[in-house]
Amino acid sequence: NAGVMQNPRHLVRRRGQEARLRCSPMKGHSHVYWYRQLPEEGLKFMVYLQKENIIDESGMPKERFSAEFPKEGPSILRIQQVVRGDSAAYFCASSPQSSEPQHFGDGTRLSIL
Amino acid sequence: GQQVMQIPQYQHVQEGEDFTTYCNSSTTLSNIQWYKQRPGGHPVFLIQLVKSGEVKKQKRLTFQFGEAKKNSSLHITATQTTDVGTYFCAREVAGANSKLTFGKGITLSVRP
Numbered sequence A: 001n002a003g004v005m006q007n008p009r010h011l012v013r014r015r016g017q018e019a020r021l022r023c024s025p026m027k028g029h030s031h032v033y034w035y036r037q038l039p040e041e042g043l044k045f046m047v048y049l050q051k052e053n054i055i056d057e058s059g060m061p062k063e064r065f066s067a068e069f070p071k072e073g074p075s076i077l078r079i080q081q082v083v084r085g086d087s088a089a090y091f092c093a094s095s096p097q098s099s100e101p102q103h104f105g106d107g108t109r110l111s112i113l
Numbered sequence B: 001g002q003q004v005m006q007i008p009q010y011q012h013v014q015e016g017e018d019f020t021t022y023c024n025s026s027t028t029l030s031n032i033q034w035y036k037q038r039p040g041g042h043p044v045f046l047i048q049l050v051k052s053g054e055v056k057k058q059k060r061l062t063f064q065f066g067e068a069k070k071n072s073s074l075h076i077t078a079t080q081t082t083d084v085g086t087y088f089c090a091r092e093v094a095g096a097n098s099k100l101t102f103g104k105g106i107t108l109s110v111r112p
Helices: none
Strands: A005-007 A010-013 A019-024 A031-037 A043-050 A053-056 A065-068 A075-079 A088-095 A108-112 B010-014 B019-024 B032-037 B043-049 B055-058 B061-065 B071-076 B085-092 B100-102 B106-111
Touching (some): A005 A088, A043 A065, A043 B100, A075 A088, B071 B085
Antiparallel strands (some): A031 A043, A088 A108, B019 B071, B032 B043, B032 B085, B085 B100, B085 B106
């Protein structure tokens, strides 16, 4: 059973470009969570999604950031017009039920030039 | 009110020493989860504690939930270099559909 798959593992963008991060949850998991982690810091919750629905996006900046989890295909975290401060590791996690422990992907390390 | 505190942020031990760290909350927790993240890796779920006073063991790791459900501890017996990493505790935010709030973590280094 494949784990949570994130791609790309590393992504380099110039300021002003768009970044698209993908996450395929574990098989049988319908709950997806995105977190951001800065060096030497903990995990900051961004957004929680189920298929085709955003359940909680309270941790996601109101501008430039969006997330989706379509009926078919992976969950996408999209960052428009990236700035240097967006450089971070972005982790996706999934769980079979909302109360179950979360399984994390390897993350996408985003670097902004 | 919905945060969990992990202090200190770093700890260094000699291989073979025991290690204990704590996770504290000002409010009662419904449950507490612990995760470990190796350097350059991703968080990996270790354990979930639900009941007051609950104690769970995984080999050399012992996890405990406080009687008042406001704190939790992780104890590692006879640390090894493989124990290196950052240990996070996480709580579910009440009424928030399983949103987890993570502590800042404690980064453990082990001198061989």
